[in-house]
Amino acid sequence: MDEMKEIIKNYVIREYVEDDTDVTYDTPLISGGIVDSFSMVSLKRFLENKYQIAIPDDKATPEAFDSVNKICLLVNEYVK
């Protein structure tokens, strides 16, 4: 779980952060304006490719993607 959190956090930083904003496992990503709703697509695709899962569109909500911790909970629902 910790390894997954670190992988996702690093992806978020590399993909979306263009200044020195600090991202922790609880940092609000969508509601905090770090990830916009358009960019959630690449995050979802990254998770699906990385963990070989399929996240249904109705589960990939802004709420479910709003922090690294929440994303990990979501991913773990689908990882076999």
Next chain:
Amino acid sequence: MAYTEKTRGIYKEILGGLQQAGIFKQERFIHSAQAADIEVEFPTGSSLKKVINICANNYLGLSSHPEVVQAAHAGLNSHGYGMSSVRFICGTQDIHKKLESMVTEFLGTEDTILFPSCMDANGGVFEAVLTKDDVMISDRLVHASIIDGIRLCSAMHDTFKHSDMEHLEEKLQLHNDKRLKMVITDGVFSMDGDTAKLDKMAELCEKYDALLFCDDSHASGFIGKTGRGTHEKCGVMGKMDIITTTFGKGLGGASGGCVSGRRELVEMCRQKARPYLFSNTIAPPVVAGVIKVLEILSASTDRRDKLENNTIFWRKGLTDAGFILKDGDTPIVPVMLFNAKLSQDISRDLYEEGVYAIGFFFPVVPQGQARIRTQISAGHEVHHLEKALDAFRKVGKKYEILGKTKQEIIERYGM
């Protein structure tokens, strides 16, 4: 008639919020034709003031060009005022087809379809040519009209960091399983004045079998050696799959826009693009005016050459004076001030000095990147630019920002 006091109050509160936040847009009334010298009533009710306009998209100075005005008059006389129809019912005249053909030749594409505006072109094109099996990959700084068009389309959407070709390639790899991939960018970015790396993008699109889309509204008519646009500048004429552009800026400044590109994609727009199907054809006098504009620009590069020289002169003048500019070589020259209030104060003082230039700040530009966006025109003569430079120097001196670094300006005025 259910517009109650409660309902009115809701909207008053929203509008009041905009005013409080300092983002309420106040229009200034121009009492003359669009040109380098204009007469402005501002604030409303005040006497007219003659000022030099350095914030118009009138890049080629054709908005009030006598030959264009005359051609519009002739079009009005021969083809009437309006068509009272969309194109596919009874709204297509010979001059509409003539203009489409001229734009195709000018841009070096296969075919062209006119839209009431480029906003409409961008609003309709993606939905017309892409489906849910496809993906759109756009630069993060594309124009708002492209974002709206993307929202109306069922295809998946992803973004890449501004002008970051490595990031774009990662995204093309990530989405390589999609039926169609379309890479989407502006040619010249309107707020920063920088140019898309269309040559690199075309290479990547070839490598990953993706379509390449460019909105060239701030480039058509003057970017590239013969003014064909960003694709000419980058050496990729003939490699563009879709170019959208406007007739509301360099190409005459009236209104109207188009989608130009691959024959089948243009035909898809003719069959399916909703802003094309459900709004009126471009008015005949405007069509006649744009035809004249393209004739002028095809006959000589004098106007775009003059614009290029004016831009070099302007950039050098501001740089020598000690202002911080965004890098670039287009007629969009942003003077960086970083602080929102400072940008408003300087805009106001410039107006007092007889120069009309607008300050932009968040959310129009990113936080801490407030600026005065200046836009140069072939309609400017050297004396306009010299007078405007004098005003900039005077105001810059007043605020003690000349020769100062970004850090020094921020330390004094804040972000």
